[in-house]
Amino acid sequence: MSMRHIADWALNVANLRGASYADARIVDDRSRGLATKNGKVSHASDGESLGMGVRVIADGAWGYAASDDLSRAAVEDTAAHAVAIAKASARVKQSDVRLAPEKAVTAQWTTPYQIDPFMISVEQNIDLLLKVDSELRSVAGVTMAETNMNFHREEQWFVSSEGANIRQTKYSTGAGYAAHAFAGTEIQKRSYPTSYGGQWQNKGYELIQELKLVENARRIGEEAVALHQADQCPEGAFTIILEGAQLGLQIHESIGHPIELDRVLGMEANFAGTSFLTIDKLCKLRYGSDLVNVVADARQEHGPGLGTFGFDDEGVPAQCTPIITKGLFTGYLSSRETAHTIGAERSGGTLRAEGWNRLPIIRMTNISLLPGDKPLTLEQLIASTDHGIFMQTNRSWSIDDKRYNFQFGTEIGWEIKNGKRTRMLKNCSYSGITTEFWNSLDAICSRDEWTLWGTPNCGKGQPQQVMGTGHGAAPSRFRGVKVGSAFRGN
Amino acid sequence: MLDKSKAADIFDKIKNYSTADEVEALFYGGRSALTRFANNTIHQNVAEENYGVSVRTVFGGRTARASTNKLDDESLRRVVQASESLAKVQHPDPELLPMPASGGQKVSFPIRYFDETAAVTPEQRAEAVHKIVSIAQRHKLTTAGIFATAESIEAIFNSRSLSDWHTQTSSEISITMLAADSSGWQKANSPNVAHLDAVTLGEVAARKALESAAPREIPAGKYTVILEPAAVLDIVGFMFFDFGGLAILDQRSFLNNRVGAKIFGDNINITDDVGHPLQSGAPFDGEGIRRQRVHLVEDGIVKQLVYARATAEKMKRSEYKEKVGRIEPTGHGFPLPNEMGEAPMNIVFGVTKDPRTVEQMIASTERGVLVTRLWYIREVEPYEKILTGMTRDGTFLVEGGKVRHGVRNFRFNESLLHMLSNVQEMGTPVRASGEESFDMVVPPMKIREFNFTEVTKF
Known part of the structure; x- marks a missing residue:
């Protein structure tokens, strides 16, 4: 059964229940997260999530329902639920929802990428992170080193009652690290390429290669320690x-x-x-x-x-x-x-x-x-x-x-x-x-x-x-x- | 609704598909719905049903996790393989403990599932929102907020026969009332929807909006402040991740070299207690260990930290072992593998000997600021625990024991060490909910010399 067919089940039920507009988004999501702390892998996980959300306008108001169950019965229940929610919304409204016109298109779009990040071995990634970790901790005074690397792939099918039919696949990649230095009454920290998870872009594994993670690690460790004297x-x-x-x-x-x-x-x-x-x-x-x-x-x-x-x-x-x-x-x-x-x-x-x-x-x-x-x-x-x-x-x-x-x-x-x-x-x-x-x-x-x-x-x-x-x-x-x-x- | 029997069947399949030395499955999910309103209109109204399983496998000291919300046989087989593939390429960790065979003694626990909460319909939520909007319209205000209800499950099974299961409901109402140049806010939540009073919350939020109208600018500086419970929880919440044993071992905690020391005022007593009648959540942690009641702070002295199993073992061998009080697994670990170790998440502040109401605190204040809510709090300096943030949705000047008028909102830069050493008066702790931190049982506080550094334009 194609995702388009599944989405159509939802749109048909929404229409029968009285929706003046409906769209369905089916999203298949995959992620990988790796992290190290002080020379050990501190986090290694894969995740996936699949489900559908149905958005409708009925009686001039919005309703939205979502489910992880893509069986026909569940999809139709979800669509009917969205319409019932919209009708409840209509009890407290000041005016009807208006949508600006938009030409409905059939299209496909994918993030341009050079290297599928999920095809790179986990061993290779962990080795890279541990190498960075080692560089950071080679600096005397660094009391904690953290690294992370994350990959995400989202495939989405969007179908609307106006005739839109769009399949879109997005990739994103992120990586970064931080050196912490505790001494006396101060905790100082330096991060690379930036803080709170590093640099992220809609790219494949080529981003990791561009970031020069290892090359900058020692400097970052040294700066974290030097801040205590600043x-x-x-x-x-x-x-x-x-x-x-x-x-x-x-x-x-x-x-x-x-x-x-x-x-x-x-x-x-x-x-x-x-x-x-x-x-x-x-x-x-x-x-x-x-x-x-x-x-x-x-x-x-x-x-x-x-x-x-x-x-x-x-x-x-x-x-x-x-x-x-x-x-x-x-x-x-x-x-x-x-x-x-x-x-x-x-x-x-x-x-x-x-x-x-x-x-x-x-x-x-x-x-x-x-x-x-x-x-x-x-x-x-x-x-x-x-x-x-x-x-x-x-x-x-x-x-x-x-x-x-x-x-x-x-x-x-x-x-x-x-x-x-x-x-x-x-x-x-x-x-x-x-x-x-x-x-x-x-x-x-x-x-x-x-x-x-x-x-x-x-x-x-x-x-x-x-x-x-x-x-x-x-x-x-x-x-x-x-x-x-x-x-x-x- | 995924039930315990079905989850047990799924775990049997996971065990059969796995070739690992040990395997663990965490189940999560539920049904939730949220009706959102703004400009006196329901503008978003959503519902969701989703269940998933997260599988951890172990091969000789190597472990990893994979998760899916696809519970068919093929997907379960794939998630087990994903977990095993990730685990096999790790370096063995000699500190990784075998999975626990038991989570500890199961003691009586408050019921946190209420049928009437699970059964709330979109029409009932709309009816409550209609009452809130009516209050706004009566006062010539506009309102925005939410009414949310949910039922959820949380469960753990492992190959050493540990299993535990928790199900609960939750409900929450949050209301902002907006006037031309002022606003007021109230929020409450409970496992039992019958405990929520939309009308009273709406009336209080409206009163705050009206009474703070035409706010005047007063200069930044050190003021006596009266923080309502939501403001207290949002700011103190930033310190509790430092009460984990691993935070000390990592030297990332503001409690490094301070466990056993008196760092707050005599009147500060803090416990982590998942079994408290005003608390919520599951009675077990990410490895299935039953959560214990832990006295974190007694009379201003940091007494004990919380521990995951591995952290407790590591702490006993560390240079800190004589300096951190009692060391034992307390049932506060996050699912493995993780970077953070553990944290107390069911905070209960102690009852003071002479509790004061907010009204009494106002009456005893010659000059100060009454704060409804804090916003966008972030850590400026981690060891003195200096936090910055803004006041929001109802900030008032108190003079001569009375609320005089609304004031423009302040930016604060305040050390938690300083703040909790300067609490002059406290109220009776209540279950409170904010936006920056997890829910807690906290009192309102009157605090001297709270550090406002700037004033914004409204």
């Missing part, structure tokens, strides 16, 4: 330069989330919060300086980000939406249901679900700060800075529920004096108000320094869903930023 990051207003991965998270929190139209409309008010970016600010708010150009780009040509796909989870093709254009706020992340609220004729194609058992909601795609036009390397940027602090690798992150006030900590920093990177600084942090911060940007490195970073763990929705998002960024400079208040009073 000076405390000063407090005050400073010029700061953020490296790409930290800037990626800054984009995620202070641009990516506020532009989610469901947040703006109050649909996430109980958990994730709302947004300061009310609709009256569209095409009026000066979000950043003239150098700030940000796009939401899910297309493959943008790169292999965790927000790259062929179609979103309601069958809308991947698109590029200008979010900030020369500093002006120009676009939101939208869906078929929300597009009309900003006068758009079509969804921006950003509705995604964590799996078959979750309702698709608006999610960031690849929210990227475009690189500077003029050639500028990180070293040239530092050389052109009289006094400032260069901060690298996220350590903590927090932002209020309207996305105004943020505070980030980084694992390491260096003071810049007279165009040169000088003393190492520990416990670096900076904070600010979103639009004030982006308006203080005065330099962005060029394309050669630009990387599409992956954030694999973005939480949103109730029940909560975890989603991967992409963030392209090159090191950038900001003026007059508040530094060090995280440690004030402590």
